[in-house]
């Protein structure tokens with residue numbers, strides 16, 4: 001006699017699928033979780049493949065959000081992630097992605113502060129100076145950051161502009177970044 005691993009329902013003619021779900025739970029899975037699980041898969045792939053810090057952080061956050069949805073679909077008897085992968089438990093995955101997101105966020109805010117400090121020091125900066133400063137610091141420290149500095153700085157500057165913390169102005173032939181008054185505080 002088959003018993004659904006998630007809702008515990010059992011019956012003589014009931015069938016469960018290969019991830020232990022009865023038809024009703026499978027239907028719920030299809031409606032609420034299938035697309036989210038797919039987004040988790042895509043995001044975790046991008047997290048490992050991209051060399052852009054900003055992209056990696058936002059995809060890591062998205063993957064984490066989807067993991068929580070997958071966890072909530074389960075209960076104390078049913079670990080959806082384990083049933084799908086047979087190799088990792090959902091809580092391990094959540095720890096892994098939460099740790100990764102923390103590390104990435106730390107690097108991201110490190111670069112943000114560096115940008116703000118440079119602008120406060122000089123009034124305004126071109127992108128190249130920010131990139132050079134980080135690359136010199138990398139060299140001095142004797143270790144590389146695990147992403148492409150130029151690409152990541154471009155994205156972070158865009159994020160900061162979008163949040164209206166910085167503004168870009170063309171001075172002679174190049175763009176310079178300035179602090180907006182709110183950020184200068």
Ligand SMILES: [Zn+2]
Nearest residue numbers: 004007022025
């Ligand atoms: Zn069920």
